[in-house]
Amino acid sequence: MPSSVRIGNQDLTVDVSSLGAEMQALDTSDGGSWLWTGDATFWTGRSPILFPIVGKAPDDKIAIDGAVFPMAQHGFARRSEFTLTASTATMCRYELTASEATRAVYPFDFLLAVEHAVEGRALTVSAEVTNRDQKTMPFGLGFHSAFAWPLPGADGRAHTITLDNQGEPELVRLAGGLINPTPLPSPFHAGRLVLDHAMFEQDAMIFPKGAGEGLHYGAEGGPNLRFRFENLPNLALWTKPGAPFLCVEPWHGTAAQAGASSELSERPSTTLLPPGAVARFAFTVEIGQ
Template structure:
């Protein structure tokens, strides 16, 4: 195991977290079954990146804050930044990213981004606190991007589903050249239920800007399932590369820039503005039912 990886464990689960991006690298049952995607670069090298200070693409890969403009790749810089280990216990750890000359050249704010991973029984919690240490309001978007095994361990060839806790049928958006168009497509959900198939991702991610709610289940009804809950994360995306053995369940507070929009972060859909000295919190939790 990479000596920089932090290992945490409960009686039911183990996880490892890298200081690069504060990204979880594994989530396993006590029996050794992998729940998290293992990051095979033949498909996609990510596993559970943290998205900050933008979610998705910017027009021409350029962002702006007032008169400040800079290049910024999709999903921001946090996932490619090295975090410091701030705290570690047997079942939890906390990593922190603080602004630097490098980040301020891109994003002109003093900030602190803390990512905590914690295990309790068969439940994982991942929480983030973003603090504005700057004297001016700080616009940003934030999101989680974890990828899970598809099929789940023990599920065999059984069809997998997403079932929304709220039973809704939220309208869907499809990106155009990486940006968010104004139009919505009919929901693929029926009474909160979506039976997954690889061809649903031929047109890239399924994005639900509103209405997906604060919880869902992924897996096989009556069989292996993961039960999710979300805090302060009103947007949802589901993504994979067609045929790849993973599914990303992505709760966000922020979206790709709208088509035809300016590069201003503050103008992006669902962007937040954090007052000087304030802190915003986001979290997701997953319980394994295997």
């Protein structure tokens, strides 16, 4: 059975499960709950880690140097039991290493370390991938955290996403779970997007480039969350229409393109990690006062 760890300080409390190294709760000392609860009515996820792919593969299969392997949407890390390797009052580190089960679908020797750390009213979630193999290792890595919509104390208020770079990144949509590469007009105007559940009737909104390294998600005149991204060039926003959450998903890698190769190394934004190398990805979310 999965276990869990609670970390925190005078401002924040964070619960993290050993299953998927997935955050289960993000609460403030004033009683606010900022993370989705995982209600099965809509979606049981809360904050899964996506590895070694982000999104779907054609027919749920990937190819590695021509050899074909089964691979479920978003990879296997989110359904894997991690080992707690370090824990303090304000930090925990979980690790997943290659096993007979992972090699059957992903033939590489790897270490995936996921760390949650709190400082003040900010939480940083980082993932480090180490290639312990003798060959270059392709993979995608993404975060899929679901936050309350509406935010605590903001019922009835308009909620917005505001990009730090004031950009208007091109939008792409999914077709059968795969990327339709035809770009669509940006829903952002001078970096600002007023959220509406109707935007998600066609599934996620995906911005392959141009969303920048930070954004605000907040209610007009009310609570807000500030995000900063490290080595995460792709962004998706997702919910199920009518569900009380919004996923803010920074990625390095996306679903495969419709009609394109099933080779993992050829997927958009795939990392090709040399033997012995380490790649780090992280986001920080700070809860506004």
